[in-house]
Amino acid sequence: MLSSCWRQFPVTFAARRFTAAAASADRVALIQGSSRGLGLEYAKQLLSRPGHRVIGTCRDPGSAHELQKLQDSSKGRLSIVRLDVTDEQTIQAAAEEVSKQHGHLDLLINVTGILHIPGKISPETALSRITPEALDVVFKTNAFGPILTAKAFAPLLEKAESCSGASNERPAVVANMSARVGSLADNRLGGWYSYRSSKTALNQLTKCMCLEFARKHRKIAGILLHPGTVDTGLSEPFQKNVKPEKLFTRERAVQQLLGIIDSTTMKDNGRYIAWDGQDIPW
Numbered sequence: 513m514l515s516s517c518w519r520q521f522p523v524t525f526a527a528r529r530f531t532a533a534a535a536s537a538d539r540v541a542l543i544q545g546s547s548r549g550l551g552l553e554y555a556k557q558l559l560s561r562p563g564h565r566v567i568g569t570c571r572d573p574g575s576a577h578e579l580q581k582l583q584d585s586s587k588g589r590l591s592i593v594r595l596d597v598t599d600e601q602t603i604q605a606a607a608e609e610v611s612k613q614h615g616h617l618d619l620l621i622n623v624t625g626i627l628h629i630p631g632k633i634s635p636e637t638a639l640s641r642i643t644p645e646a647l648d649v650v651f652k653t654n655a656f657g658p659i660l661t662a663k664a665f666a667p668l669l670e671k672a673e674s675c676s677g678a679s680n681e682r683p684a685v686v687a688n689m690s691a692r693v694g695s696l697a698d699n700r701l702g703g704w705y706s707y708r709s710s711k712t713a714l715n716q717l718t719k720c721m722c723l724e725f726a727r728k729h730r731k732i733a734g735i736l737l738h739p740g741t742v743d744t745g746l747s748e749p750f751q752k753n754v755k756p757e758k759l760f761t762r763e764r765a766v767q768q769l770l771g772i773i774d775s776t777t778m779k780d781n782g783r784y785i786a787w788d789g790q791d792i793p794w
Contacts, residue, residue, distance in 0.1 A: 539676060540614045542567040544595060544661050545624030547576035549744040550689070553762040554621055555579070557770060559586055567610055569595035597624045597657030598649075600664075607664040616671035618678065619773065621687045622658035626650055627707050635704040646706050654710035658688050659717040662734070669732045678731040680778040687773050688718050690736040692786065697793035715784060715794065722782035733781040737772065739765045740787040760787070
């Protein structure tokens with residue numbers, strides 16, 4: 513269904529009535545990278561909330577069986593859109609499709625990330641192991657993709673002010689999944705060259721975006737989130753030295769992160785935040 517936010521109104525009493533009605537409309541969230549892991553869990557938990565519509569994106573919707581099952585049980589509140597985070601054409605096409613379906617966006621969560629590809633890429637433990645091929649794919653996925661996605665969907669996030677009442681106290685939110693290892697100040701071990709530096713790049717790109725939002729008085733807050741170590745495919749090969757109490761289930765991790773997202777105001781724009789709500793040094 514096309515959003516009524518696309519209709520243009522003169523500044524009249526009718527327009528004011530429309531604005532009030534729009535503010536009570538469903539909140540629309542897009543999860544970039546929702547076929548598995550944290551992204552799928554974000555979709556599940558957001559769909560459990562009344563008044564939320566969710567767009568789940570992935571590179572190959574036809575093979576996203578768990579996401580398809582979730583869609584079947586969502587009573588029409590979950591739509592699936594193709595988006596390959598390494599291909600800007602698919603990102604732009606996804607934005608155009610969401611624009612036609614909803615007309616605005618209240619929440620964008622960039623989840624997709626890569627640490628290793630079995631048999632192809634593994635975290636570099638020494639300078640001698642860095643390859644241009646690994647740097648290229650890791651940076652495209654972890655840094656370039658999320659900021660290009662934010663770029664494509666920013667016009668829809670801007671419309672949240674008129675469509676769903678976004679304000680300084682409850683802005684539209686761009687939540688980019690970063691990691692503590694992207695912190696320069698917190699880097700005490702080195703290693704993981706591609707992954708660490710790609711997250712550092714994502715942090716800087718996001719910070720620039722947030723400063724622009726503030727300068728242009730947009731009702732959009734950008735935040736960077738560190739989920740902790742979560743029991744997903746990304747961390748599975750590296751869990752043996754993680755204390756059991758520090759290895760979070762997907763359900764717990766997303767619950768914690770959504771708590772941060774829910775409480776985000778424009779005062780939080782540009783923050784780099786750990787799962788427990790504490791700021792991470794840059």
